[in-house]
Amino acid sequence: MTRQLAFDLPLRQSQGREDFFVAPANALALATLDAPESWPQGRMLLIGPEGAGKSHLAQIWSDDHQARIVAARDLSEAGIPALATGAVVVEDAQKIDGNRSLEDALFHLHNLLQAERRALLITASRPPRDWGLSLPDLQSRMDAMASVRITPPDDSLLAAVLVKLFNDRQLTVSPQLIDWLVTRMDRSMGTARKLVAALDARALAEGRKITRALAAEVLDSL
Known part of the structure; x- marks a missing residue:
């Protein structure tokens, strides 16, 4: 359904498997997450740039x-026993960034899940050596984790992400505009999110349709 620009409708993000577009950039990551029985000690680290689809895969x-x-950033030692009753996903581990209480919590969560033989998936935008960890035991455990990466998007993935982002906002744009954007925008998922949000806001504020002319103006302002 085409969105009416007179109304600021809520954003509806689709996060199911059927909404995930498989491309060379993420196919290995998806296959790895689909086979947790092959993870060494039931642990896996998913690394990829901001907006690459880590949260969707998680x-x-x-x-x-x-x-x-x-x-x-929401981990706490007091909450670890209740959290570790099943498999766990910890997102954006790089944001621990040397916070000792968060490091202690992740260390104890890791050890408890390993002892209970429960799976642990951790997502991060950077490898553990770049998290600024101060706890040596946690650093060694994170460095030892098996990992899989999402690589920068190719044209097909970037186009599919743009279509999904527009659909999440109930906006309809032409395939020709999608192709035009792909060839002119910075090649990152984060840029795709910022671009679609900016186009949405500009079209709504000015009562305009999302056309190539509007897209050119927004690209120049990003």
Whole structure:
């Protein structure tokens, strides 16, 4: 359904498996998450740039394995026993960034899940050596984890992500505009999100359709 620009409708993000576009950039990551029985000691680290689809993959894995999802910044030692009753996803581990209480919590969560033989998936935008960890035991455990990466998007993946982002906002744009954007925008998922949000806001504020002319203006302002 085409969105009417007179109304600021809520954003509806689709995070199911059927909404995930498989491309060379993420196919290995998806295949790896679909085979947790092959993870060394039941642990896996998913690394990829901001907006690359890590959270979407984590949600798919969580749905498949009834895993609880927690942001790394929300970890606490007091909550670890309750959290570790099943498989767990810890998102954005790089945001621990040397916070000792968060490091202690992740260290104990890791050890408890390993002792209970429960799976642990961790997502991050950077490898553990770049998290600024101060706890040597946690650093060694994170460095030892098996990992899989999402690589920068190719044209087909970037186009599919743009279509999905517009659909999430109930906006309809032409395939020709999608192709035009792909050849002119910075090649990152984060840029795709910012671009679609900016186009949405500009079209709504000015009562305009999302056309190539509007897209050119927004690209120049990003």
